[in-house]
Amino acid sequence: MPRHGWYENLAVASRVAPRILAAYCFAQNFDIVCGDSAWNRRHGQGQFEGRTIPFGCLIDFRPQPEVADKMPKGSPDSVLGLFFGYKMLAGGLWENEYKAVDLREFKDLDFSGWGSNSSVRIQTVREAVWLPTSIVF
16 A cells, blocks of 8 residues: 555645645735736735746745855855745735745655644745746646
């Protein structure tokens, strides 16, 4: 009998579900329906101008300064990671900041148990690069 089952996938999903739901709800706000979006109606600042990146897809990002300082000399300026949503301000405002997790954070992580996603460092970054033509999860 296989050792991995649906319950282990559920355990992983339970760790990131709150972030998935937050990213989904935020994306619904800037979706244009009948010529306007909830984002524009709420804030009156025009349509959302940020990147619309699917949660969990592979991105390149520049790590936060305190993380970049600990990287070996000569390392690339950007690292591969997963998109973990948008950093929101009070009132639902957004100031061009994304949430990202370095792929190396998942290296020795145990996905078989229930718990929180506090085992990975979620970084706040200003720039996330991805290609909409080749979305990788």
